[in-house]
Amino acid sequence: MTDLPIFAVLPDLLAALRTGSNAVLVAPPGAGKTTAVAPALLGEAWCTGEVLLLSPRRLAARAAAERMAALAGESAGGTYGYATRMDSKRSAATRVTVVTEGIFVARIQADPELTGVSAVLFDEVHERSLDGDFGLALALDAQGALRPDLRLVAMSATLDGGRFSRLLGAAEQGAPVIESEGRSYPLALRYLGRSGDGRIEDAMASAIRQALREAEGGVLAFLPGVAEIERTAERLEGLPETIRVHHLHGSMEPAAQRAAIRPEPDGARKLVLATGIAETSLTLDGIRIVVDSGLARRPRYDRAAGMTRLVTERASQAAVT
Structure with a gap:
């Protein structure tokens, strides 16, 4: 697990969040960002509450929580849990909760201060959905008016880092952008084609x-x-x-x-x-x-x-x- 490319840049990300509130993480597929970043935050002095990891899909949310729990030698619902529509596993011991974007929007509307939450990670933020964009806007609003200590991280494999840096940063400078090289393998591409009138x-x-x-x-x-x-x-x-x-x-x-x-x-x-x-x-x-x-x-x-x-x-x- 520790040989994943994301571990090379995790120290930079943690350092950025110690001195600032927001950061942008650009990491290609296979780098390990979805399952490695949230656990790394739990050991930080400022992270005394819950970490919310937003996932655009229910299946991915559950899989990410179960993977993090397995790596920690636990079952989902302990330190690592998830909450999606019609399905959730979490407890009083849960420190990292993977949630879908709709669940997060409902939660922050019910509790604009995000009581007990230390950080919100927006995974695959480049996919751009109504709930995702709205949730990020609400989180930035909560951070600016109620929770200056709240950490926000935008994460993606194909992110316009500069654009999100300006969105998450202060007026005079953007949020730091941390980039992972990722790990990819060579592909041999073959185009077969098909008949236009065939199924x-x-x-x-x-x-x-x-x-x-x-x-x-x-x-x-x-x-x-x-x-x-x-x-x-x-x-x-x-x-x-x-x-x-x-x-x-x-x-x-x-x-x-x-x-x-x-x-x-x-x-x-x-x-x-x-x-x-x-x-x-x-x-x-x-x-x-x-x-x-x-x-x-x-x-x-x-x-x-x-x-x-x-x-x-x-x-x-x-x-x-």
Whole structure:
């Protein structure tokens, strides 16, 4: 665990928070920021209360809490807990609570002073959501008017560090920006293409079978939604018993989500059919191959209907990468 790239810059982050209230942390995927920063704060003299770690997704919130608890030799609900819609594990002993952005907004509106909270960490802040932006605005307001001792940290893999530095810093100077080099591995990219009049499930099933034949290791396949995952799984029936097929999306039971994330206990090969929920804040063990449909389902505001609806559209090359 201590060989993660984030540990090289943690001393700089801790030093910045000893002398100031806010900081910006830029750390690429795999650096370890989600599970390493909050535990490091607990030993600081100023951190006498709770640390809130904001996660954009329920699955990622629960996984982060369980991972930190496991590293500490505990179960979730002890020193490390989580609180999401319809699911929570925390106790009087909890020092770090991973919460979704909506839960944080509700909490700070009910208690603008954030009583008993020493720090708020905004993970994956670049994803930009209404609850995320609103929560950050409320936290800055609380810090300026009620809690000058409250520490705020904006964390992301692809963050505009200068912009958030100015947002979190004083008028004359921005908040310090700490950057981790991260740890990435070389990728061999292959574009297969597909017929415009064919179904995406057929193309994905064919690509996944090809990947399983031509390469070793686990496979993570990205599809735009739950319906596409289920239809692709139907087309993959008959795979060898040594390949375990998992679904991964937000509406699944927690036990099934955990099974998709953790390594196979008997060393079997893993195939995970996932929505974009697996793009950030999660690390899936044993994955060597990624098959991406090139499609994503995103919320778009319909001006005619006056409401937001989900739209399936082509994913950008940057998002796929």
